[in-house]
């Protein structure tokens with residue numbers, strides 16, 4: 001039931017006023033960078049109703065007071081999960097992995113073999129298929145990669161998906177999305193069904209909110225941030241793109257999602273190189 005005007009009651013009988021919606025939208029913008037226009041009101045009302053019931057909250061104002069109260073971290077991440085999607089899969093948007101394999105990895109692997117340091121970041125990695133896809137490709141190209149200083153970082157704002165990624169136990173139907181040439185890894189899964197240790201050891205997973213300053217000292221040779229910035233408004237996207245550009249080595253690659261658009265100050269310092277793929281232009285030089 002959607003009442004005309006400013007009040008919306010969902011099936012559970014909780015009423016979301018315009019004021020409640022604005023307070024939730026402000027909270028989500030401030031803490032997660034999520035931009036929600038009033039068209040999202042029915043979605044917010046429907047998705048949060050069950051959470052209110054589970055938390056025995058009397059109404060949306062009670063719920064907001066809890067979100068703003070002490071020890072609310074768990075409730076905050078639950079809210080984020082309800083407002084976003086964690087959908088992901090192995091080899092998603094495969095053209096990026098083809099670019100990684102053909103254009104990016106050969107020189108990075110060579111550098112690692114010569115004793116250099118290589119870092120790749122999957123930012124907003126959800127449950128981990130994106131960094132595990134990278135790990136499979138790298139391992140296929142260089143089976144002794146574990147001997148070198150070549151690491152992948154996988155981060156997400158949601159602690160629950162990060163915990164899932166650390167455990168790395170994927171259902172068979174999801175593993176079935178792995179292309180035939182990499183499928184040989186599947187029978188090598190650990191007895192407990194986890195991804196094999198040699199892939200897990202290449203990746204470090206952690207919780208990180210992309211709208212906060214990045215805590216890294218070193219730079220990344222490639223950053224994947226795909227299907228995350230769709231939740232942000234243009235000013236937030238531009239800040240995040242700029243922060244990525246500044247975190248890249250000269251000539252480093254940035255991959256963004258198919259429905260995302262590069263804009264703002266970062267655009268001037270990045271050279272387009274294929275679909276939603278950018279190279280950090282070295283100072284005074286061309287990208288390639």
Ligand SMILES: C[S@@+](CC[C@H](N)C(=O)[O-])C[C@H]1O[C@@H](n2cnc3c(N)ncnc32)[C@H](O)[C@@H]1O
Nearest residue numbers: 032085087088124126157158209210226227228
């Ligand atoms: C649709 S998934 C994308 C997963 C993967 N990159 C892919 O393309 O398959 C979006 C992820 O972005 C995360 N996310 C949303 N806002 C974020 C933020 N402010 N900082 C970091 N991660 C965020 C969500 O928790 C979710 O796991």
